[in-house]
Amino acid sequence: xxxxxxxxxxxxxxxxxxxxxxxxxxxxxxxxxxxxxxxxxxxxxxxxxxxxxxxxxxxxxxxxxxxxxxxxxxxxxxxxxxxxxxxxxxxxxxxxxxxxxxxxxxxxxxxxxxxxxxxxxxxxxxxxxxxxxxxxxxxxxxxxxxxxxxxxxxxxxxxxxxxxxxxxxxxxxxxxxxxxxxxxxxxxxxxxxxxxxxxxxxxxxxxxxxxxxxxxxxxxxxxxxxxxxxxxxxxxxxxxxxxxxxxxxxxxxxxxxxxxxxxxxxxxxxxxxxxxxxxxxxxxxxxxxxxxxxxxxxxxxxxxxxxxxxxxxxxxxxxxxxxxxxxxxxxxxxxxxxxxxxxxxxxxxxxxxxxxxxxxxxxxxxxxxxxxxxxxxxxxxxxxxxxxxxxxxxxxxxxxxxxxxxxxxxxxxxxxxxxxxxxxxxxxxxxxxxxxxxxxxxxxxxxxxxxxxxxxxxxxxxxxxxxxxxxxxxxxxxxxxxxxxxxxxxxxxxxxxxxxxxxxxxxxxxxxxxxxxxxxxxxxxxxxxxxxxxxxxx
Numbered sequence: 001x002x003x004x005x006x007x008x009x010x011x012x013x014x015x016x017x018x019x020x021x022x023x024x025x026x027x028x029x030x031x032x033x034x035x036x037x038x039x040x041x042x043x044x045x046x047x048x049x050x051x052x053x054x055x056x057x058x059x060x061x062x063x064x065x066x067x068x069x070x071x072x073x074x075x076x077x078x079x080x081x082x083x084x085x086x087x088x089x090x091x092x093x094x095x096x097x098x099x100x101x102x103x104x105x106x107x108x109x110x111x112x113x114x115x116x117x118x119x120x121x122x123x124x125x126x127x128x129x130x131x132x133x134x135x136x137x138x139x140x141x142x143x144x145x146x147x148x149x150x151x152x153x154x155x156x157x158x159x160x161x162x163x164x165x166x167x168x169x170x171x172x173x174x175x176x177x178x179x180x181x182x183x184x185x186x187x188x189x190x191x192x193x194x195x196x197x198x199x200x201x202x203x204x205x206x207x208x209x210x211x212x213x214x215x216x217x218x219x220x221x222x223x224x225x226x227x228x229x230x231x232x233x234x235x236x237x238x239x240x241x242x243x244x245x246x247x248x249x250x251x252x253x254x255x256x257x258x259x260x261x262x263x264x265x266x267x268x269x270x271x272x273x274x275x276x277x278x279x280x281x282x283x284x285x286x287x288x289x290x291x292x293x294x295x296x297x298x299x300x301x302x303x304x305x306x307x308x309x310x311x312x313x314x315x316x317x318x319x320x321x322x323x324x325x326x327x328x329x330x331x332x333x334x335x336x337x338x339x340x341x342x343x344x345x346x347x348x349x350x351x352x353x354x355x356x357x358x359x360x361x362x363x364x365x366x367x368x369x370x371x372x373x374x375x376x377x378x379x380x381x382x383x384x385x386x387x388x389x390x391x392x393x394x395x396x397x398x399x400x401x402x403x404x405x406x407x408x409x410x411x412x413x414x415x416x417x418x419x420x421x422x423x424x425x426x427x428x429x430x431x432x433x434x435x436x437x438x439x440x441x442x443x444x445x446x447x448x449x450x451x452x453x454x455x456x457x458x459x460x461x462x463x464x465x466x467x468x469x470x471x472x473x474x475x476x477x478x479x480x481x482x483x484x485x486x487x488x489x490x491x492x493x494x495x496x497x498x499x500x501x502x503x504x505x506x507x508x509x510x511x512x513x514x515x516x517x518x519x520x521x522x523x524x525x526x527x528x529x530x531x532x533x534x535x536x537x538x
Contacts, residue, residue, distance in 0.1 A: 027171035034167055037091065038160035044088035045156060049149045051081030052109060056142060059116045063129045071120070081109060095159075101152045105145060112141040200336060203231060208343055217241075217351040221252045224344045228323055229254065231340065232333050235325035236260025239311075240298060242272045242319045249275060249298065249319075261304035261324040274298050277308035277320040283338070284308040287328075298322065305329050309341040313349040364438040366416055367423025375437035375445050379494045382435070382449050386487055394456030394486040396446040397501040398426075398463065401479045401513040403442040410475055418472050422480075425466050430459070453486040453518060460484055460516040468514065479514035481505055490519040 054077030061070030085106060092098035115138055119130045130138075207227045214220040221239040228237040237260075241250040249270045253262065274297035277284040286292060286299065286306045299306050304324040311319045321341050323329065329337075364371045370378070379395070386393040400406075400422065407415040419442065426436040426444055435447040446463070448456050460482040467480045483505025491497035500519035508517040 027167060027174065030170060031164060031167040034160065034163040038156060038163065041088065041091045041156045041160075042153060044084050044091055045149060045153045047084035048081060048088065048105060048109075048152075049146065051077045051079075051084055052112075052142065052145060052149075053077070054080060055113065055116070059120060062120060063123055066123065066127060074120075078113070098152070098155060098159075101148060101155065105148050105152065108141060108145045108148060112138060112145065115141070200231070203227065204336075204339060204343070207340060211344055211347045214347070214351070217348055217355055218252070220344065220348055220351055222254070224321065224340065224348075225252065225254050227340055228321065228337060229260070231336050232323060232325060232329060234260075234327065235323050235329065236262030237324075238262050238265055238322045240275055240278070240320045240322065242278060242317065247271055249278075261302060261326055262299075262322060265299065265302065265322065265324075270297055272317075275308065275320050277310040277322075278317045281310055281312065281317050283310070299324065307334060307337060309338055311341060311345040311348060313345045318345070318349050318352065364423070367420050367438050369423045369427065369444070370435070370437040372437065372439050372445075375435070375439055375447070376494070378435050378437070379445075379447055379498070382447055383487060383494050383497070386449065391450045392452040392486055392488065393497075394448040394451045394453060394459075394484060395497050395501045396448065396456055396460045396463075397439070397483045397498075397505045398444045398446065398460075398467075398480050399505055399509070400442040400467075401481055401509075403478070406475055406478070414472075414475055418475055418478060421470060421472055422467060422478070425470055426463065429463050429466050434459075451486075453484065453489055456484045456486055457516055457518060464514065464516060481508035481513045482516040483508055483519070484516060485519035 054073040056077075058071050058074030058077060062068070062074070064070075085102065088102055089099070092102065115134070119134060119138075123129060207223065210223050211220050214223060221241070225237045225239060229235055237254065239252045241252065243250050249272055251265060253265065254260075273279045275284075276294065276296040276298075284296060284307070286296065286302075288303060288305065292300075296308065298320075299308055299322050302324045304326050305328050306322065306324045307329055308320050308322045310317045311321065321337070321344075323337055363369065363374070382393050385391075400418075403415065403418075406418060419438070422444070423436075423438065426446065430436050430446060430448075433449055435449075437445050437447075439445040446459070448459060451459070464480060464482055468477060471477055483501045483503065485491060485497050485500035485504055487497055490500040504517045504519045507520075508515045511517065
């Protein structure tokens with residue numbers, strides 16, 4: 001309590017002193033800025049005159065000698081005059097009398113320059129200097145410009161004096177209201193503190209509500225990132241997702257906003273133990289200029305104040321939240337970060353578990369590919385998208401040749417290994433936008449968005465060769481037959497597209513296997529004989 005009272009007393013004494021110092025400094029700054037501004041104005045005015053004199057010197061030298069080299073000051077003076085005029089206008093705007101004076105100087109300078117330029121052209125053509133009358137007229141115009149420029153500088157000096165006087169009055173005014181400001185500041189600080197705490201509680205409640213209705217872990221991560229960046233102005237945030245199955249870290253950043261100190265974060269190829277917050281299961285902090293005994297591989301390269309909070313759920317670390325800011329993160333902001341991470345951890349864990357369960361429900365356990373149910377849903381979605389965008393979609397049905405003999409001769413274990421290997425071949429052989437699934441038994445389906453029939457045949461041929469090159473232990477190589485059908489050439493509905501692809505596959509089987517066949521055009525029979533029965537469910 002004594003220490004707290006001493007701190008309060010020091011604050012009560014120190015704040016007025018600081019305010020007085022600030023008032024004095026502010027007044028001095030205003031005076032200095034006024035003087036600097038006036039000095040820049042006067043320098044621009046003087047440069048206007050200097051530019052005109054340089055032009056006059058260059059023209060006179062050329063008229064006397066006829067040597068073009070004497071025109072160098074003429075050209076440089078024009079550039080100097082134009083630059084000085086631009087600066088003078090910027091510094092005097094929006095002072096109407098000064099702008100009017102500049103307009104007059106510019107007009108006289110233009111008249112003089114046009115007359116002298118005409119004499120320069122005549123001097124080059126006739127080799128005769130200007131007449132006395134012309135020279136006197138040019139001199140008269142120049143003298144008028146000098147008078148205007150001198151008047152302009154006088155106006156600037158008067159305005160400088162008035163500005164300094166106003167600065168002095170301002171110093172007196174600041175001192176007079178200082179006491180009132182101190183009283184008002186004390187009340188404002190108390191109210192601000194209350195509003196800040198109220199706003200913090202509202203933001204935390206908003207985060208809690210939005211996380212509870214979030215539909216995915218990815219959405220929750222984005223909400224957490226935006227909440228942290230809103231709570232810590234100027235900071236960047238990232239969520240490191242711990243992928244236990246691949247033993248690696250996955251990073252999610254806010255890529256939609258302005259660059260932040262954390263935008264350069266790279267965690268590719270890092271393992272969970274590379275993040276010290278994950279490894280130690282506690283908060284990790286690194287300040288600029290510090291040399292820690294062990295630098296974090298995930299955030300140790302960031303040149304900012306960095307705090308990394310682990311996402312703890314039931315004693316297990318599922319990831320971490322990294323926050324970085326150029327200026328120091330204070331203890332109040334750190335507490336807000338910790339509270340937010342503590343709030344989000346269980347929700348992220350539940351959403352991750354739910355997503356894993358949904359993936360398993362839509363995946364074939366043996367091959368790791370999506371199963372038939374997922375394939376049918378994806379086909380409907382792709383065809384709906386193709387209908388909206390008027391782009392093609394192709395379906396490729398693949399069936400392993402003589403696979404029953406593999407099971408009969410080598411056993412079902414070897415058959416399962418063969419299916420798993422073919423699943424890997426398909427997953428590696430299609431684009432990221434394509435979709436490969438186990439459709440039933442030894443049958444697989446590949447869906448190719450934005451791909452016409454010719455492109456689908458090319459993909460099918462590539463996969464056929466890849467399957468043929470795959471060597472399996474004790475089995476050797478396998479072959480596969482492919483049937484291709486495309487939207488809109490062959491079908492307009494998902495069921496019709498699959499029937500066409502199935503008939504094309506049946507034709508490939510009937511014509512010798514290990515080949516690719518495309519759906520027959522409308523009105524033509526694909527191949528005599530009954531339609532191939534539907535494959536069994538996985």
